[in-house]
Amino acid sequence: xxxxxxxxxxxxxxxxxxxxxxxxxxxxxxxxxxxxxxxxxxxxxxxxxxxxxxxxxxxxxxxxxxxxxxxxxxxxxxxxxxxxxxxxxxxxxxxxxxxxxxxxxxxxxxxxxxxxxxxxxxxxxxxxxxxxxxxxxxxxxxxxxxxxxxxxxxxxxxxxxxxxxxxxxxxxxxxxxxxxxxxxxxxxxxxxxxxxxxxxxxxxxxxxxxxxxxxxxxxxxxxxxxxxxxxxxxxxxxxxxxxxxxxxxxxxxxxxxxxxxxxxxxxxxxxxxxxxxxxxxxxxxxxxxxxxxxxxxxxxxxxxxxxxxxxxxxxxxxxxxxxxxxxxxxxxxxxxxxxxxxxxxxxxxxxxxxxxxxxxxxxxxxxxxxxxxxxxxxxxxxxxxxxxxxxxxxxxxxxxxxxxxxxxxxxxxxxxxxxxxxxxxxxxxxxxxxxxxxxxxxxxxxxxxxxxxxxxxxxxxxxxxxxxxxxxxxxxxxxxxxxxxxxxxxxxxxxxxxxxxxxxxxxxxxxxxxxxxxxxxxxxxxxxxxxxxxxxxxxxxxxxxxxxxxxxxxxxxxxxxxxxxxxxxxxxxxxxxxxxxxxxxxxxxxxxxxxxxxxxxxxxxxxxxxxxxxxxxxxx
Numbered sequence: 001x002x003x004x005x006x007x008x009x010x011x012x013x014x015x016x017x018x019x020x021x022x023x024x025x026x027x028x029x030x031x032x033x034x035x036x037x038x039x040x041x042x043x044x045x046x047x048x049x050x051x052x053x054x055x056x057x058x059x060x061x062x063x064x065x066x067x068x069x070x071x072x073x074x075x076x077x078x079x080x081x082x083x084x085x086x087x088x089x090x091x092x093x094x095x096x097x098x099x100x101x102x103x104x105x106x107x108x109x110x111x112x113x114x115x116x117x118x119x120x121x122x123x124x125x126x127x128x129x130x131x132x133x134x135x136x137x138x139x140x141x142x143x144x145x146x147x148x149x150x151x152x153x154x155x156x157x158x159x160x161x162x163x164x165x166x167x168x169x170x171x172x173x174x175x176x177x178x179x180x181x182x183x184x185x186x187x188x189x190x191x192x193x194x195x196x197x198x199x200x201x202x203x204x205x206x207x208x209x210x211x212x213x214x215x216x217x218x219x220x221x222x223x224x225x226x227x228x229x230x231x232x233x234x235x236x237x238x239x240x241x242x243x244x245x246x247x248x249x250x251x252x253x254x255x256x257x258x259x260x261x262x263x264x265x266x267x268x269x270x271x272x273x274x275x276x277x278x279x280x281x282x283x284x285x286x287x288x289x290x291x292x293x294x295x296x297x298x299x300x301x302x303x304x305x306x307x308x309x310x311x312x313x314x315x316x317x318x319x320x321x322x323x324x325x326x327x328x329x330x331x332x333x334x335x336x337x338x339x340x341x342x343x344x345x346x347x348x349x350x351x352x353x354x355x356x357x358x359x360x361x362x363x364x365x366x367x368x369x370x371x372x373x374x375x376x377x378x379x380x381x382x383x384x385x386x387x388x389x390x391x392x393x394x395x396x397x398x399x400x401x402x403x404x405x406x407x408x409x410x411x412x413x414x415x416x417x418x419x420x421x422x423x424x425x426x427x428x429x430x431x432x433x434x435x436x437x438x439x440x441x442x443x444x445x446x447x448x449x450x451x452x453x454x455x456x457x458x459x460x461x462x463x464x465x466x467x468x469x470x471x472x473x474x475x476x477x478x479x480x481x482x483x484x485x486x487x488x489x490x491x492x493x494x495x496x497x498x499x500x501x502x503x504x505x506x507x508x509x510x511x512x513x514x515x516x517x518x519x520x521x522x523x524x525x526x527x528x529x530x531x532x533x534x535x536x537x538x539x540x541x542x543x544x545x546x547x548x549x550x551x552x553x554x555x556x557x558x559x560x561x562x563x564x565x566x567x568x569x570x571x572x573x574x575x576x577x578x579x580x581x582x583x584x585x586x587x588x589x590x591x592x593x594x595x596x597x598x599x600x601x602x603x604x605x606x607x608x609x610x611x612x613x614x615x616x617x618x619x620x
Contacts, residue, residue: 022049023082024182024213025070026534029557029608030079032065039065041237042079042608044532044559047182047213052204054228054245055217056257061234063217064106067184070215071103072096084181100181104171104188106217112160116153116170117142120177145173150199165192172200183207184215189223201227221254233257238607239559242532291362291383297376299324299343307383332356335364342366343379353386361387445482474516476507476541476550476617483520484539487528494533501540507550509617511597519593522586523554523613530558530611543619549599552615560607569603590615 025047032040040062047053055063068074069081072091081088083099091099110119117138126134126141139155146153149169159167168191175183183204189197204214204227218224224231225245231253233240243253294303300323324343328336335351342349343366351364365382480502484491491498527537538555561569570591594601599617604610 023047023533024049024084026080026082027066027069028080028082030066030069030081031077032062032069032074033077038237040076042560042606043234043237043239044535044557044608045232045239045242046532046534047215049211049213050208051230052208052214052216052228054224054231055215055234056219056221056224056231056253057234057240058257062237063234064186066234067103067186067215067217070096070101070182070184071105097178097180100178101184102175102178102180102182103184104168104175104186106186106190108164108167108171110159110167110171112167113158115158116146116155116162116173119159119170120145120173124177141177142173145176148176148199148203149173150196165196168192169196176203180212182213182215184217186217187219188216189218189220221257224253236562238562240562241530241559291385293327293381293383295324295343295379295381297378299379301327302378333362333364339364339366339381343381346376346379360385472510472513473508474511474513476509476516476552477502477505479513479516480520480539480541480552483517483524486521487524490525490528491537494528494531494535496528496531496534497536499536499538501538503541503543507541507543509550509597509619511617515593515596519590519615520552520554522590523615526586527554527556527558527611530560531556532558545619548619549616550619552617553612554615555610555612557610560609560611561603561605562607566603566605570601 023046025045027043027045030040030043030045031038039060043062043066045053045066055066057063065074069076070083070091072093072095075090081090083101088099091101096103111122114122117135120142121138126137128134142155146169149172151166151169151173153162153166153170159170162170168188172188188200192200207214216224216227218227225248228245230242230244231248232242233253235257289307291307292303292305293301296302304327324340328340333339333354333356335354338349338351346368347366348368349366353361354364356362363384363386365380367380367382368376369378369380370376484498484500490496524537524539531537535557538553540553542551542553543549544551570587591601594615594617597617599615601613601615603613605612
């Protein structure tokens with residue numbers, strides 16, 4: 001049984017059913033600098049009672065720096081920490097423990113020359129009435145703690161004579177003795193067996209039921225999905241997103257957390273690829289959507305995953321190929337001999353857009369795998385179906401002439417999702433109300449949105465970048481007010497502070513009311529997704545008569561848009577969200593709507609601080 005099998009999957013959010021969830025910890029705009037090295041750059045993070053909040057990211061993403069602020073091992077350079085409802089300028093090692101914060105570090109933090117009992121009670125020895133040590137009481141309590149951890153250890157031995165796993169469990173026993181409000185575990189599963197982790201998971205389940213907050217740092221995506229209620233992704237010192245695990249797309253979480261699935265240019269070293277392959281179970285690798293074949297040093301095939309079979313047309317009866325020659329004979333690739341040569345020479349190489357059959361293009365990468373001592377331990381052959389990428393590039397080139405059916409279908413699906421979402425919001429607004437004139441008006445709006453769905457479906461065959469626009473005079477003030485009303489439930493659920501700077505008089509342009517509403521709904525939904533609970537969104541409208549335009553600005557203090565992807569965010573199907581419901585068309589459609597109204601949409605973003613979208617539309 002794997003260590004993940006022992007931990008029950010959370011049934012939705014742990015806070016489900018609580019009308020007023022309580023945040024035990026809130027961290028806002030956190031900066032940590034080590035000299036000239038910026039470890040954290042404006043990170044937001046919060047933790048609720050009765051929640052397991054996972055922190056994931058590559059090495060040096062900032063995970064340990066964030067939690068060491070709470071244990072007192074690191075001091076912040078800027079930002080705000082609110083713990084148990086009060087602002088804390090900084091923690092020390094002592095004040096953190098006194099506040100009920102306990103942490104098991106990635107590196108062992110024990111006193112190796114002392115025995116297990118002395119380590120557990122270091123700094124808080126139990127004494128008798130006249131000051132003598134109550135050794136019997138301490139030994140008895142230690143045995144009780146060790147029984148919970150299934151640990152059978154000679155209590156007279158100094159810790160340096162115990163295994164690393166037993167030393168770690170002694171350190172964990174210190175947490176059990178503290179009975180803290182917040183538990184922080186940094187890469188615990190790296191050092192314990194699956195059976196030992198099963199015991200730890202049982203204790204975490206109990207702590208979660210008691211309402212304690214748990215921050216869990218891990219590289220293991222499967223462990224994250226099994227264990228956590230929410231997950232925050234850190235990358236290069238920035239927060240890339242925070243999502244409920246129940247809403248996650250597993251592959252997108254893997255893709256955003258690690259460079260592995262993004263592309264060769266974004267991979268720092270071959271070691272990182274093998275590091276990831278080592279860390280994830282064979283079952284996970286088998287289900288990755290990228291084809292992977294793993295060879296050992298003798299070029300014996302250890303694994304070919306399902307995607308590799310599907311991408312290359314490898315027949316099921318050949319999927320048990322054991323040698324590289326058998327594998328290449330089965331893969332049906334015209335570059336088989338070239339691959340054999342690169343594997344034999346232990347050379348890293350890539351082939352782009354290799355044609356397989358009549359209509360499939362694949363990208364093939366060969367990577368020698370090395371251990372930490374730089375010794376060769378095998379080879380990975382990565383096979384990706386890039387047919388869609390090629391077709392999308394072709395589509396973008398001729399996008400001014402026609403839209404492909406793929407974009408049509410996906411675009412309509414995205415359009416339909418938003419009206420349905422709006423209807424759900426109206427239902428929420430009307431729940432528990434008598435059917436009065438106000439309710440009747442809202443029911444009328446529901447009917448209007450349903451009619452819009454019919455319009456969208458009817459436009460399926462003629463949809464193409466909104467070129468044909470039959471507009472009328474539209475008041476943007478009214479459009480924005482309608483959008484905010486429709487999203488009122490979402491804003492209140494996340495306790496988002498809305499700053500609204502909208503004039504009371506009209507701001508008219510010529511356009512399509514429904515499409516303009518779609519534009520602002522998409523931008524506002526992006527902001528709502530980006531901010532943590534208690535964040536803020538600012539929306540403002542201004543008329544510039546001298547330039548004959550109306551300008552709408554929507555800003556938020558969410559996780560922002562990192563510089564390395566800012567050029568891509570308006571591209572069709574591109575998305576940085578891990579939410580499995582996201583199609584990557586929201587901003588692309590926003591740009592199309594703005595351009596169809598002879599307007600433009602731009603943005604600025606300082607990740608972790610402020611992101612602002614600016615829509616400029618002509619007057620009249």
